[in-house]
Amino acid sequence: MKINQPVSEKIGAEILEIDVALISEAEVNIIKKLVYDHKIVVFRGQNISDYQYIEFAKKIGTPQIYPQENYHHPDYPEIFVSSNVSKDGKKFGVAGTGRYWHTDCAFLDQPLPLTMLYPKVLPNSVRETYYIDMQQVYKKLAPNLRSYIDGKYMVHEAKWRYKVQEWDIDKAIIDILNDFEKKFPSVKHPAVIMHPATHEKILYMSQGFTTGIKGLDYETSQELLQELFSFIECDEHIHTHIWKEGDILLWDNRTLNHKASSVPKGEKSVSYRIGIYDGLPFYVS
Numbered sequence: 001m002k003i004n005q006p007v008s009e010k011i012g013a014e015i016l017e018i019d020v021a022l023i024s025e026a027e028v029n030i031i032k033k034l035v036y037d038h039k040i041v042v043f044r045g046q047n048i049s050d051y052q053y054i055e056f057a058k059k060i061g062t063p064q065i066y067p068q069e070n071y072h073h074p075d076y077p078e079i080f081v082s083s084n085v086s087k088d089g090k091k092f093g094v095a096g097t098g099r100y101w102h103t104d105c106a107f108l109d110q111p112l113p114l115t116m117l118y119p120k121v122l123p124n125s126v127r128e129t130y131y132i133d134m135q136q137v138y139k140k141l142a143p144n145l146r147s148y149i150d151g152k153y154m155v156h157e158a159k160w161r162y163k164v165q166e167w168d169i170d171k172a173i174i175d176i177l178n179d180f181e182k183k184f185p186s187v188k189h190p191a192v193i194m195h196p197a198t199h200e201k202i203l204y205m206s207q208g209f210t211t212g213i214k215g216l217d218y219e220t221s222q223e224l225l226q227e228l229f230s231f232i233e234c235d236e237h238i239h240t241h242i243w244k245e246g247d248i249l250l251w252d253n254r255t256l257n258h259k260a261s262s263v264p265k266g267e268k269s270v271s272y273r274i275g276i277y278d279g280l281p282f283y284v285s
């Protein structure tokens with residue numbers, strides 16, 4: 001196993017000369033430390049089966065079974081499928097996922113600590129994933145903005161990102177939203193969370209899922225959220241991963257906001273995600 005660590009505050013470590021299907025427990029411990037320290041670990045040149053992918057995830061932690069079944073791989077419910085390609089003549093996963101800033105499952109009581117992503121089909125042109133280190137953003141936050149959110153809770157919900165499915169035909173939009181909300185009621189998390197492994201403070205919010213700040217009236221809350229989003233999403237905060245054939249990425253989903261690039265019309269894209277619970281609380285106070 002060869003490790004290339006990033007310089008200074010840059011995120012992302014690269015791991016070469018390893019077959020993740022044959023990884024040892026000692027190597028897994030090194031990788032977990034790397035992902036907490038550098039936020040992203042890129043494994044290059046991998047070629048593993050779906051079963052081996054899940055076995056690899058199980059060495060790191062407990063794979064999530066995503067609560068919406070239409071995202072599941074038909075043979076492996078641990079694999080969340082993002083795909084615009086059908087399989088055996090049937091719809092396979094969901095197309096166009098995650099093209100907005102978010103962290104995975106922020107709208108659940110127990111959001112995902114780690115996310116692993118393994119593209120199976122890359123578009124011919126380019127596929128990128130963008131990241132923002134919210135630990136660094138918190139450090140750079142202007143004191144006035146910080147004073148507004150320190151000690152506050154934020155509201156997170158997924159209903160505005162729900163993707164209409166075949167079974168929604170003939171339903172009124174309000175009923176679709178209400179049904180979704182019954183299954184996934186909004187949750188609250190501290191605006192600033194402390195990472196259980198690094199004890200660093202992280203601004204925990206994203207344009208995709210964060211819809212309010214508790215204790216503030218609607219107008220003030222919306223105004224403040226917009227001000228925060230425009231600071232968070234400025235170009236200098238964005239790290240771009242350009243995918244290469246055989247890459248597997250593992251990232252710290254407590255710390256990084258991320259967003260997928262769009263797939264150009266007519267091009268194919270299939271990615272397999274496994275969400276991983278690492279056995280630590282999502283945050284400590």
Ligand SMILES: [Fe+2]
Binds near residue numbers: 098102103104258
């Ligand atoms: Fe995502």
